[in-house]
Amino acid sequence: MSSLALENRKQLLDRTAEILRSGTQMDIRNWVHSLYPAETAHILESLEAEHRAKIWAVIPPSVMGEILVEVNVEVGAGLLKITDRKDLIAACENMGSDSMVDLLHVLPEPLLSQVIETIGARNRSRFESALGYGEHTAGGLMSREVLTVRADVTLDVVARYLRKRGKIPPGTESLIVVDRTEQFRGILPLSQFLASDPHSKVADVMDSRGVAVLHSTPSRDVVRLFEQRKLLSLPVVADDGKVMGRIAIDDIVGVIREEADHSLMGMAGLTEGHDMFAPVVTSAKRRAVWLGINLLTAFLAAWVIDLFEDTIQQIVALAVLMPIVASMGGIAGSQTLTLVIRGLALQQVSAGNAISLLFKEVSVGLVNGLVWSAVVAGVAGFWFHDPHLGLLLGAAMMINLVCAALSGVAIPVVLDRLGVDPALAGGVLLTTVTDVVGFMAFLGLATLFLL
Amino acid sequence: MSSLALENRKQLLDRTAEILRSGTQMDIRNWVHSLYPAETAHILESLEAEHRAKIWAVIPPSVMGEILVEVNVEVGAGLLKITDRKDLIAACENMGSDSMVDLLHVLPEPLLSQVIETIGARNRSRFESALGYGEHTAGGLMSREVLTVRADVTLDVVARYLRKRGKIPPGTESLIVVDRTEQFRGILPLSQFLASDPHSKVADVMDSRGVAVLHSTPSRDVVRLFEQRKLLSLPVVADDGKVMGRIAIDDIVGVIREEADHSLMGMAGLTEGHDMFAPVVTSAKRRAVWLGINLLTAFLAAWVIDLFEDTIQQIVALAVLMPIVASMGGIAGSQTLTLVIRGLALQQVSAGNAISLLFKEVSVGLVNGLVWSAVVAGVAGFWFHDPHLGLLLGAAMMINLVCAALSGVAIPVVLDRLGVDPALAGGVLLTTVTDVVGFMAFLGLATLFLL
Structure with a gap:
């Protein structure tokens, strides 16, 4: 039963404090490498600047990006200041496109242009257009990594396509169904897919009650939709009805947390992206x-x-x-x-x-x-x-x-x-x-x- | 593009107010029937007692249960008072086991026993044992509707089993992998399942980093785990390591909302399950x-x-x-x-x-x-x-x-x-x-x- 998750956040902090106090550089490195990005982010937010730098120093560039997206804005800005520019660019290259966009939203201006430049022309236009969406709209929340299937093919064909593709974006729990012109038609939950006859057509087994939102929908309304319809994901469409991306529930959890923080902190004249250990x-x-x-x-x-x-x-x-x-x-x-x-x-x-x-x-x-x-x-x-x-x-x-x-x-x-x-x-x-x-x-x- | 979700909560409220003001009984009925349970719950929470009763009167018993689980405790208690006992029992018979347990947690004592009695001996022991878990533990959050598969079979076998079964619980995005003795072994995301060779064994493609929690884990720690590892679901095991159930992310969203409400409302000496229009x-x-x-x-x-x-x-x-x-x-x-x-x-x-x-x-x-x-x-x-x-x-x-x-x-x-x-x-x-x-x-x- 090694796979039982037994550690809560407090235990993470206590163990980190202990290792920082009495561990070697190697102990710190091993400890940090055993953590999930969000766990590292939580620890970084809970430490004073001096300890924060010690932890940050042993983090490999390949996960830096994921962590920067997780920490709150202020802590992130502090970390960016102590990050080598080369490491940062390496970090960006390792990220999925939606995390990348989240990160670009966080970067201060001179750095932002440098990073976009370094990423290379191929991706640049894509990120630049993504940055055009406000952070507080469906477009700003969505990931562009979506799997769409045509409504008029059979499940069998889809199954072969997926196996050939080999890698499905992690967290995918449904396919987005489109017609010939890429217009949104409905949603095919993977659970429904697996329970159905392989010879049926996508159009016949998909959930046609499935909804999509326009890229310009305010994130507040997106959150309500997730909560009220118990969604796991939500397709996002352009003004012309073409599918552009997909919002996953884990991004929504972040928004809910921020919204709630906003009321609580706002009433005391504080902001939600607050660094507890700011100078x-x-x-x-x-x-x-x-x-x-x-x-x-x-x-x-x-x-x-x-x-x-x-x-x-x-x-x-x-x-x-x-x-x-x-x-x-x-x-x-x-x-x-x-x-x-x-x-x-x-x-x-x-x-x-x-x-x-x-x-x-x-x-x-x-x-x-x-x-x-x-x-x-x-x-x-x-x-x-x-x-x-x-x-x-x-x-x-x-x-x-x-x-x-x-x-x-x-x-x-x-x-x-x-x-x-x-x-x-x-x-x-x-x-x-x-x-x-x-x-x-x-x-x-x-x-x-x-x- | 009839499937674009365009209405936000405010529009729902405004339209409800309009229909209550100038619509016929039939209009009210049609309007309410077009809503998702959580949308109806939201509307009920936002109305004064008198209008609330009008809406409640047109709700069919088959969805009453889902709505009762969604509204906050106080509003729910008020609705129970104006619900016919027969309708309520009918409502219970239409519910999934985990929603049922949520509802039973909400029912006041005399009614609780009556409902448990009426459900029949077959289900009773199951609910009674479920009620034994605190609401604030993994056991209280979990649903017992889980799909487990054995680690030593091939994906092909699993696929046939799923098709034969025909119905997979909605929201299922992964299968729980167990060994011969029902011990938790790992998780098989459906996306991984679909991307893999049908002749591979479950054990070879499953995510062995997948974690489970003990039924007694505090819900606070469960929430952190979901947030930090971006989980969509989490298996729950008994003290002997056997898989008992599964917590889905939509239940976690509810807990996060409640937690946040608790700090905000608590600081003003209010409680989170507050009815805005209490007498x-x-x-x-x-x-x-x-x-x-x-x-x-x-x-x-x-x-x-x-x-x-x-x-x-x-x-x-x-x-x-x-x-x-x-x-x-x-x-x-x-x-x-x-x-x-x-x-x-x-x-x-x-x-x-x-x-x-x-x-x-x-x-x-x-x-x-x-x-x-x-x-x-x-x-x-x-x-x-x-x-x-x-x-x-x-x-x-x-x-x-x-x-x-x-x-x-x-x-x-x-x-x-x-x-x-x-x-x-x-x-x-x-x-x-x-x-x-x-x-x-x-x-x-x-x-x-x-x-």
């Missing part, structure tokens, strides 16, 4: 922008508080209690915001149901507002021996929770409509609203009723 | 807990402020500026926290690199602390015509940003070690630290130096 200055620079934007929000909130300086001077308890209103609004709002951002990413929120969602979220805000306002009012009234203060605090929180629900739905929906990424900008805007409304409501009510 | 009271109840926990944090922060009541009484500007310190700490901390939570989820953070990460994050905190503290000190000093106040604010922010970086790494790593979900508990703990440290540092320094 301190690089990381600091990138995050500085986010902190700066949030600082503006914080100053705006401070300015609102400053409007009520006289009130606070007279009742210091207000300063003690005011962060509660703002903070509860922020929490409630971010729950709604997260729900809506996820709904938008999964295309579950649309014009048709946004209003219902708004009503529902505001109702939830009202219910929770009633409950927690009562609690807060009680605690604060008791704490400062002032029931009026407690009531004002409760009222302000109520107002803020309802506003939080309103903006938690409205902000991301409007941003999405405007073409701004709600995962990135939604949180800051929401906090601005809940801070300003929270301080304004509480201090304003206090100024009106307590002075 | 108001249900939603409010669930979120109330999260708000309550955060209220404790807010009161703790208020208590800290209260310690400095006298200081604030004398310098009201402190009340105006103090939220800035807390808020910037919270933002910086949540950036670090998000990075680490993602790293833990992807198994990129381990004991080996946690310390390096801590150093790096604290350094980033120091750099950004220096930059933004200077800005804040300048602005505040100018605003209140008091350079000392500005300096204190800057110093407090510096302290808080460093603490935020420390706790942004330490909190999730420690929680993970303790077996507590960092995505869920990390944010609250972090905010508690940044609020308390922020207010304490700023008001404390002011008490020491300004009075």
